[in-house]
Amino acid sequence: MFRVCLPRLSGLLCAVALCVIVSSGASAQQRPIRALLVLGGCCHDYPKQQKLLTEGISKRTEVEWTVSFDPDRGTTHLNPWYEKENWADGFDVVIHDECTSDVKDIRVVERILRPHREGLPAVVLHCGMHSYRTEGYPQKTPWFEFTGLASTGHGPQEPIAISFLSEASAITKGMQSWTTEKEELYNNSSGRLLETAEPLALGKQSWVGRDGGQQQAEAVCVWTNRYNGKTRVFATTLGHNNVTVGDDRYLDLVTRGMLWAVGRLDEAGAEKR
Numbered sequence: 233m234f235r236v237c238l239p240r241l242s243g244l245l246c247a248v249a250l251c252v253i254v255s256s257g258a259s260a261q262q263r264p265i266r267a268l269l270v271l272g273g274c275c276h277d278y279p280k281q282q283k284l285l286t287e288g289i290s291k292r293t294e295v296e297w298t299v300s301f302d303p304d305r306g307t308t309h310l311n312p313w314y315e316k317e318n319w320a321d322g323f324d325v326v327i328h329d330e331c332t333s334d335v336k337d338i339r340v341v342e343r344i345l346r347p348h349r350e351g352l353p354a355v356v357l358h359c360g361m362h363s364y365r366t367e368g369y370p371q372k373t374p375w376f377e378f379t380g381l382a383s384t385g386h387g388p389q390e391p392i393a394i395s396f397l398s399e400a401s402a403i404t405k406g407m408q409s410w411t412t413e414k415e416e417l418y419n420n421s422s423g424r425l426l427e428t429a430e431p432l433a434l435g436k437q438s439w440v441g442r443d444g445g446q447q448q449a450e451a452v453c454v455w456t457n458r459y460n461g462k463t464r465v466f467a468t469t470l471g472h473n474n475v476t477v478g479d480d481r482y483l484d485l486v487t488r489g490m491l492w493a494v495g496r497l498d499e500a501g502a503e504k505r
Contacts, residue, residue, distance in 0.1 A: 262505060264294040265494055269321045270311050272302030273331035274361060279303075280475045288483035293491060295504055298323070303417070307334040314340065314385040320347035325494050329471075331359035336366050338374070345378055353493035354378075355486065358471035361418060370421055379467050380429030380457025386416040387449050389472070393433040394453065399435045401489045402455070403466065404432050405501035412476050418469035420451045429457040435470070454485065455493070 268419040269285060271278045278301060284403070286297050300313035311330055313319055320326060335341070341364045348354055361383045369384075376382045395409045417437040425431055433454035437492040457465040466489030471477050491497040498505045 250395050250443060262294075262496075265490070265496070266294040266296045266324045266368070267298070267327060267490070268313075268325075269297060269299045269329065270313060270321070270328045271299070271329035272304060272311055273309065273335075273363075274305060274307045274357070275331055276472065277474055278329075280474050281471075284474060284478045285327070285329070285483075285486070288478065288480075289487050289490065292311045292483065292487040293496075302330070307332055308324045310335050312342060313470075314344055314484075317343065318401055319343070320352055323352065323492055325353045325355060327355040327490070328359065328360040329357040330363055332363045333365050335364055341366055341374055345374055348378060348463050348465070351463050353463060353495075354459075355490050355493060356467040357486070358416075358418075358469055361467065361469055372415060377426065377428075378457070378459050378465065379438070380426045380459070380465060381420060381452070381453060381467065381469075382422040382426075383418045383469065386418045386469075387391040387437055387447075388439050389414040389416055390437050390439045391415065392417050392437050392453065392470070393471075394432045394433050394435055396454075397431050401430075401432055401456075402499050402501045403485070403492050407481070407485065410481050412470065412479070414473060415470060415476055416472040417449055417451055419449070419455065425452055427459065428459065429455050429462075431455045454489075456489075464495075466490065467491045 256411055276303050282299050282301055289295055300311055302311040356379050361379055361381060366373050391413045392415045396404045396407055398404060417435050431452045435453035436450045438446060438448045453470055454468045461466050476482055488497060489499060491503055
């Protein structure tokens with residue numbers, strides 16, 4: 233079943249697609265995950281990536297999607313979905329894929345964080361890490377505490393060699409290291425994750441600098457965070473270009489991260505049925 237709704241939010245039309253996908257082999261006890269995907273803003277092909285994410289993840293697990301895509305291409309516009317006080321009601325997980333670094337009103341950011349602080353699981357992708365740069369940036373912000381990482385920028389678009397760090401993690405169990413095509417490696421500006429976070433993969437990138445010399449960078453690019461002592465947050469800075477977002481290895485990783493966040497991933501890395 234596929235439905236498209238166009239609710240009017242503060243004068244801006246925000247497209248919301250609701251997609252329910254149930255396979256014939258679905259367990260009677262296990263309903264689809266109710267997921268909200270929030271995306272839009274600067275610098276990325278969000279019209280294409282919303283389709284890559286929803287269709288790709290739905291091939292791996294059963295999801296009832298609500299997609300809030302903001303077509304504004306700047307960094308200052310708040311996704312209209314967040315204008316509602318009860319914006320998160322009814323969802324099992326929120327996937328934050330917005331790119332809105334200059335949305336800085338702390339009252340707005342607190343409204344976004346409130347349901348997560350109360351326990352709503354989350355997945356944070358790519359430029360979601362560089363959003364909501366409120367007072368305290370670049371050292372410490374409420375959004376950094378939520379994501380588990382302080383990040384302030386990225387290197388050039390060059391391939392990233394990804395190596396998984398934890399064989400004990402159900403999210404990455406059995407996954408093989410791989411190298412992306414051109415991607416952005418986000419920095420770990422404080423030199424490490426927050427104490428509440430656990431690294432899962434390291435990214436390494438090399439390129440020729442303007443002076444002709446070889447340049448290298450290394451940073452954690454996949455991790456989990458326990459926000460406010462209880463909320464599960466899966467995060468990855470990967471996902472700038474469509475070729476990465478549509479890669480089966482990326483979609484496997486994000487799907488497992490989402491399943492872990494909602495408590496549906498067993499110790500072997502398989503979905504609980």
